[in-house]
Amino acid sequence: MSGQFEPLPGGGAAVALDDVEISIIRSLAVQLLELIGPGPAEDASDDPLAELFAEGPSEPPSDPVLRRLFPDAYGDPQGTPQAREAEEQREYSAEFRRYTENDLRAGKREGALAVIRALDGVTSASAGGAVLKLSADESRQWLGTLNDLRLAIGSRLDIADEDDTDLLYRLPDDDPRKPMVMAYLWLGGLQESLVATLLP
Template sequence: MSGLFEAVPGGGAAVALDEVEISILRSLAVQLLELVGPGDLPVEGEDPLATLFAEGPSEPPADPALARLFPDAYGGPDAKPDDEARALSSEFRRYTENDLRARKRDDAVAVIRSLDALTVAGDGGAVLKLGPDESRQWLGALNDLRLAIGARLEVTDEDSDELYRLPDSDPRKPMVMAYLWLGGLQESLVETLLS
């Protein structure tokens, strides 16, 4: 295996990872969980369905990484929304963000659990094998990680070539390397799922 996802019989995917890669992926998934937040648990003694039907926030997050993970539904990322677009986005967010956050948490937890279940061989590596459903959860988590890191790095489409030329002395270099590596994993997983 080449360190990128490859197809396995039955519609899943597999990737060879070393201990450092496993540690980095796990750490990033835990940080994603912390960023997205714990979610609302039913209050003791209250109807658990009340949490299920609770309304979410109506304002976009102030944190740029969260704003990238939970963008406004109306208007583009660079557009200055008018009052109507702002009202529509607010209404949409109120009814969808809690579910979206829950899905992102579930995807990150799936990554952590699958990494924790790996048995590292004597050479320090392991092969991660995912079924079709796990592959989709991994794809969601990899996408979320790249979006969050890209927001932290303030990456734009115009910056992509510049990222490859950062000097080793640049303090952003480790996060840029993680961002690019996650992009390769994500692309290979997409290709695997489409094959």
């Protein structure tokens, strides 16, 4: 089972992780939390209706990783739009971002925290490694966070398409990107095996 999620009877998934693997995932999840930023301030309104209509940012993040995690909602998939269309797309994207990004950030923050809590639970249970068991709901949270981690690493590695991934396999061992590449590929295998456990 090592390194691959397997389905549990009645739903959910399990994976055997050693201490190094636990440490890597936990560290990446903590870095993701730091990148996403803190939740609402302590002086935020306790009114759920006000919170529901609280406005977020309207501009895309400046960090390329955050732009990958929180992309513009509107864009022309066929290429560069005309100037007027581009301006309309920017306006639509700004409006969409204003009312959705806070919730998206909260969801990603919640997923990363769930991963950290699950890993903290297994590290205290045994030395040298452990079998992590997730419910179906926890598996979906993990899937989202594994995807976010891969998007973040992929952005730092400038991976835009499948051809870029193929080039990573051929990096020499002394390339400084190699550890990040290995983490990216390993997380991809974890993600793929977790997806398989969630299929009917």
